Amino acid sequence: MRIMVLNCDSFKINYKKMGAGLLCALLLCGCGTEKQIEDKLTDTKSTTFFAMDTVMDIQITGDEELLSEAEQKVVALEKQLSVTEKDSEVSCINRDKIGRLTGDGAKIFAGGMDICAATDGALDLTIYPVLKEWGFTTGEYKVPNDDEINQLLEAVDYNKVEISNLGNDYIDIVLPDDMEIDLGSITKGYTSQMLHDFFKENGVESALINLGGNVQCLGGKLTGEPWKIAIKSPFPDSKDGIIGVLQAEDLAIVTSGGYERYFEEDGxxxxxxxDPTTGKPADKGLASVTIVGKDGLRCDGLSTALFVKGLDEAVEYWKNNDDFDMIIVMSNGDVHITEGIAENFALASEYANANLTVETR
Known part of the structure; x- marks a missing residue:
């Protein structure tokens, strides 16, 4: 898992780095009677299940039946879109080079293509054949030679996907020969957003949706505190496994890093x-990128795209877009955080001496 959630106060945070507004929010946990708080806490329901190749944890306040419905929604979406599901809409399109994405699948594809265009292809939904060649989708890892990569890259270009009926409840797609699409880089982000909206529409005031590291918060804790989201350290020698903690309410928090799925060969x-331009692992000196914003799908896509772009281009992209913030951990241990969330973030004690830079517009 890329992101952990702390529901206790045992983790040491340097509150001097947090603003007065946040401190007030933390102090408000004493408001109301103990009986009112206790009644709310007993109304908390949770579930854990496996889907989309990861363990998912969801907790809400409200009707427990909503959790069953949420799980059904996730399973149905996986069946519809999984690139490894033989009869999924995505697999049929990849096989026949023509087909239709419907409902949520159409929305996910359209949102993903928007990110592809906005990031100049740093995210590319047509990279799947190259991922397969490396073995990242099969587990049969190998380092392809340059000729193999270059041949596969000829079919990697989201601009070559033919789209019609965009904006309806479905999208018709035609792919060139040898091209395949994969929505895995954005599906969990969309799913967390979908569940957030579903719970909110059904009267849930507080929820924590953790889809294998893609975290989405609905409100804050019932005690009045914001959620404490622990960002996983990307470094294998970390003692506690946490780079820092972010206080969050009504936000999506998504992290991408090279430590998630990798293999070693010849050291x-x-x-x-x-990197869609090279067909090789993106290597711009970044260890992880965490995107924080209101839209789960966008956060998911940008966490990948900005990892590919590297620090300077990622910061420049953030300066030109005001709908997200980010935490970037460099391979050398330096940390860069954007000003919008700087007061809500604290480094873990293990990394207290890391060089922390606050990026400003």
Whole structure:
């Protein structure tokens, strides 16, 4: 898992780095009677299940039946879109080079293509054949030679996907020969957003949706505190496994890093985040990128795209877009955080001496 959630106060945070507004929010947990708080806490329901190749944890306040409905929604979406599901809409399109995405699938594809265009292809939904060649989708890892990669790259270009009926409840798609699409880089982000909206529409005031590291908060804790989201350290020698903690309410928090899925060959590490221009693992000196915003799908896509872009281009992209913030951990241990969330973030004690830079517009 890329992101952990702390529901206790045992983790040491340097509150001097947090603003007065946040401190007030933390102090408000004493408001109301103990009986009112206790009644709310007993109304908390949770579930854990496996889907989309990860363990998912969801907790809400409200009707427990909503959790069953949520699980059904996730399973149905996986069946519809999984690139490894033989009869999924995505697999049929990849096989026949023509087909239709419907409902949520159409929305996910359209949102993903928007991110592809906005990031100049740093995210590319047509990278799937290259990922397969590296073995990241099969587990049969290998380092392809340059000729193999270059041949596969000829079919990697989201601009070559033919789209019609965009804006309806479905999208018709035609792919060139040898091209395949994969929505895995954005599906969990969309799913967390979908569940957030579903719970909210059904009267849930507080929820924590953790889809294998894609975290989405609905409100804050019932005690009045914000959620404490622990961002996983990307470094294998970390003692506690946490780079820092972010206080969050009504936000999506998504992290991508080379440590998530990788293999080693001849002493070199190869990770699954590929640069679509080279067909090789993106290597711009970043260890992880965490995107924080209101839209789960956008956060998911940008966490990959900005990892590919590297620090300077990622910061420049953030300066030109005001709908997200980010935490970037460099391979050398330096940390960069954007000003919008700087007061809500604290480094873990293990990394207290890391160089922390606050990026400003």
């Amino acid at each position: 070199k590490v190869y990770w699954h985040i590929l």
